[in-house]
Amino acid sequence: MSAFFQLAALFLLLNVGAGLLRILRGRTTADRLLAVQLFGTTGTAILILLSLATGESAYQTIALVFAILAGVLGIVFARYGQPSAPASAQSQELKHELN
Amino acid sequence: MIGSAVLYALGGVALFGMGLYALLAYPNLLRKILGMNVMGTGAFTILIAAAYRGSDAAPDPVPHALVITGIVVSVCATGLALSLAVRIQAVTGAAYLTPDEEDAP
């Protein structure tokens, strides 16, 4: 039974890796935000499965923190994450030189 | 047969090296701060991997206490560094380090 839980956790971890691909490739910031949202939900599920596999109930508390964190991070992102000021083409070029 | 703790310790070494590279190679201050954070994370990973004693034995508590303190301290240091970076940009108008006047050729 424990091996089955481990296998499911491994499968969900591979899902997280695929979501990382979306962050790397994603065209807009909103796409990357959605991928972080996926990380939160899938991470909660992985932690629940690991707590079932090892019988350690402390992992469920970490899952609770993940669930809270996903919401807070999403709201902070939606507030600050968008490119806000009317950045001119010149400042865009400058940014690429400096980064 | 390599144990998983050794694998994690090697990953920590890789993280430390990558953070050091970013700290040295990029001029942008925010990116230097990110590199510093990744460096610290690598050190934490090595410490926790050293504390691991197999899947059914209790791990060594002292490195855990060290690492928790280290995480909190690194957040404080990051906050200070970020506020310094904002100040540097406000004074010099650039978010990267510029050479001093007398150093300039």
Added chain:
Amino acid sequence: MSLIDLITILLIGAGCFFFLAGTLGLLRLPDVFTRSHAITKADNVGLMLIMLAAALQVETWATRFKLGLIWILTLTASATVAHLIGRAALNAEQKPWEEST
């Protein structure tokens, strides 16, 4: 293997399928709005199925209450965040995707 273990395996398998569907949607769908649709619905159903399986396996009612709390929090957070992201994407004047005929 008892009946409860069999039901657990079935529930976790179904949950993993829903997570796979959500990830495929994130990777393959054409724009932000359709992707947020895939993420918020499929992943929350997958999480619910895995939570049900975990509730069958744990011993105490306090733990089951904690699992339910986690699920409700995730549901609220993902609905809020999907709404905020969609509105921000509309404000940034991203046109919703239309099928090219």
Added chain:
Amino acid sequence: MTLQLAFDVVLIVTLVTCAWAALTAPDLLRSVVLFIAFGLLLSFVWVRLQAPDVALAEAAVGSGLTGALLLSTLNVMRQKEAQIAQESTDAARESESEQEVAVAQDS
């Protein structure tokens, strides 16, 4: 046993890839998003190394608080950058119009 080892290997590969992408991404906002994802993956590492206390501190403080700090700082710095660029274009336009006035007076 081998299943656990496979989990470890996948986790380490994902973690190192995520860190490298965060450090070398061309856009700073993407760097910050990847850094937050890196923090979430890191707390899995600490769960696997039997350190749930450290994982709790990392998820709440290391990933959440640091991510919020980085994002708000990035916002402040970008606004300042746009302001500086705006001022420089304004100054350039002013000097241009002054030159035009001078040319008009000459002729």
